[in-house]
Amino acid sequence: MSNTTPGAQQPLLAPPAARPSGPRTAARSHAQTVRGLLIKIALLGIVDAIALFAMFILVMREEWLVFAIAAVVTVIINVIYLRPGWLPAKYLAPGVFFLAVFQIFVVGYSGYIAFTNYGDGHNSTKEDAIESIIANSLTRVPDSPTYRLTVVEQFGTYGFLVTDPDGDTLLGTPEQPLEEVDAEEDSTGKAVSVAGWTSLGFGDLLANQSIVVDLSVPLSDDPNDGALRTPDGSSAYVYTSDLVYDETADTFTDTTGGEVYVDGGDGSFVNEAGRELQPGWKIDVGFENFQRAFTNEDIRGPLLSVTLWTFAFAILSVASTFVLGLFLAIVFNAPHMRGKKIYRVIMVLPYAFPGFLSALVFLGLFNEQFGFFNQVLLGGASIPWLTDPWLAKFSILFVNLWLGFPYMFLICTGALQSIPEELSEAATVDGAKPFAVFRLIKFPLLLVSVAPLLISSFAFNFNNFNLIYMLTGGGPRDIEAGVDAGATDILITLVYKVAFGEGTGRDYGLASAFAILIFLIVATVSIISFRQTKALEELN
């Protein structure tokens, strides 16, 4: 819930206060030290045991970098907790550890993704891509028969002992094409063993399955006849491949047309005509994603209008919720009003509901034909609240006002109540009118405490994904625009669309680049605003 209301992601952490220990008797203190030490050693031991196990697995997997990091972190944690003193480090270590894992690493990794072409079609490494291309290019010869198969082994060489549809028994290995042999057959006529070779049972097959599924036994000396392969170890089919990989030249050759596909430098194999083989692989592309964001017509146009609307949305949301919240706070701060508590509780209700739920409720209320607004309030009018570009923008702002004003109401009430009454009394005695008292005394004092919250509220609304996604999904879409960007899309929903591809396929690289741009914008605005706030404080 806290993520769905403006400004609610305020850090509310207070630094842990180190309490000075009170006077104790020496004996008690000593007993505590021993017990504490024992607990400490036991718990550290558990941590170390788990860390060692993790490191052991990392070594097995040859993940040297992660291993080194894990080793260093383990040593540091041990030193911190075993060494006397270093009290701040003992408190900070867990937090720093989690900060590193869940924030710094994640942010750093997203940043790195912005410089790659990670996305649909560029999902893994080049080795994986080559393997997939080879596997996908193998096709079973149409209408070819099924060979009944026994996989056999001799001195580490695996071979296929097959019974062809005519009942002949044949033996072959990847190097030696099929040749007729005399073999023992079972009651169904299937060849099950041959002299000099060991037949593999199902358990052997499973134990060697990666070898078995890669076996390819040519039918004859002519590679165009195809080769036998087995998907299950008990039957073999004739496959031909129309793509041959040349390891030394790093190229694929199409055996039917003779076309050569080379590594085009964009993370895929391409031929001269520009046709790409799928899948490609992930490569580093430098600043290409950022370049694309600014130079590609299809992206730049929507990006500009979306950025403008994001600013308009964030500023208008903060302004409207603040004005309404402040107004209500002043009204409900009037000393003579009755039933204030009840009103206050009622007003906090929109804040108490989960924001996405409210958005969904409003989605129903705004339905052009069946919605409450058109049906009941407007007597059956058909106003396209969410499907007209401008009305949709208005609806978004309206719903955000509904969701956001209680927060502003709360903070303004708090701030107003903390302004000493004497100030306004003194001003009144000096002859100031009530409005002048508010404008010249209360409001500036209010701003000192509220301004930082307004800035954080701006930053929150700048990335207010839930509301937009739930209410309009960024729509209505401009059907003439190239990119799937709608009239109410803000930057973060555009990033979502680019990253998770509701339209053009996932493009994590470009989405991460956008995310970095958003960060730069929000950071700049925040820094400038906080500077201004400081100036405000100094004036007072």
Place this chain on the structure above:
Amino acid sequence: MKVTSRSFTITGALAMSAIVLAGCTAPAGEPGEGSEEPQFEGSLTVWVDADRAGVLEDAAAAFEDERGVSVELVTKDFGAIRDEFITQAPTGNGPDIIVGAHDGLGKLVQNGVVSPLELGDKASEFQDVAVAAMSYEGQTYGLPYSVENIALVRNVDIAPEAPETFDDLIAAGQAAVAEGAAEYPFLVGLDPAAADPYHLYPLQASFGAPVFEITADGTYDPTTLALGNEGGEAFAVKLREWGQAGILNTNISGDIAREEFVAGKSGYFLTGPWNLPAIKEAGINYAIDPIPSAGGETATPFVGVQGFYISSESENQLAANEFLVNYVGTDEVQTALYEVGGRAPALLSAFEAAQSDADVAAFGAVGAEGVPMPNVPAMDVVWSDWGSTEVAIINGQGDPVELWRAMVESIQSKITG
């Protein structure tokens, strides 16, 4: 306070190590039990949704008994499996087998995360449309288990006769509205922002305008759009006409359409078997008909197929293949999957057995005319442009033919890059 802070660290370290370990879990399998054969040390991991998991438990138990390989079923949300699998597979931590709908196959192949599955002679035991749907660029990748499609559900009390053509349907529907027997001439769930090209497709197809050209081997050619042919434009003109006449209404979402039909407010509802339980519950006297043609040709719906895929990163290709083909591709399992999901089985013998249910038979008859929904990755582009253009046409914005042409141009430019 000191101790608290420390135990916090330790809990954290434990949690962290657990995460690291979970990421590194080497396949831990059954140790050999004194047999002479070298025992296979490993297990199959299957990502499956909750409904399917219950059924697969039996197949998994049988597989473990007979083949000695344990199968671990991991329950996940059906719709989330594909994307999570694409991200996880390259890290080596993905499963061996996943469940998924066939329209995501193109994306799986594009990302190189599934490996071909040779059904062998078993291919002929499945419905042709199911195997075709599980194929991409001439290669079969999955074991199908169910087939679904939409059809015309008719409220017999309001519309006693099945319409011959879509115009008949409109005439009968409007007559029912005029008499006060119904409130809507026709219902289909649309979305105010994206219409619903899937549900409207049969009508479009009856004008002879599929999405892509179909190549000689029966698969789609994702580079040649067929949307923009004359039939497509004729369909666009009709969409406008239906929109203005109130036959199609983008404010009627899938949920509203179902509610209104269940309330007996319309004679016709274009929908799939997933809405039948609600219709039965409401006691509507219904019949399931073929979709009437609007443009003269047969109104063929898209057929959606669900199936299982094997990961290209799986170390257990052979075991996974064995499990799918011989333990999931069986009569019992396919029938059990049909019973929990309500979708017709893909295996012919199970499909025929399911024909005893009149609803399955009726939907199946309509689906027999259908074509698999295209599974090429380019469909993502198509759906989004297609839907928003249909909305604009239905709601009377701009010239229908021009909008349709602009859409085709936009899709074409995105496909060719």
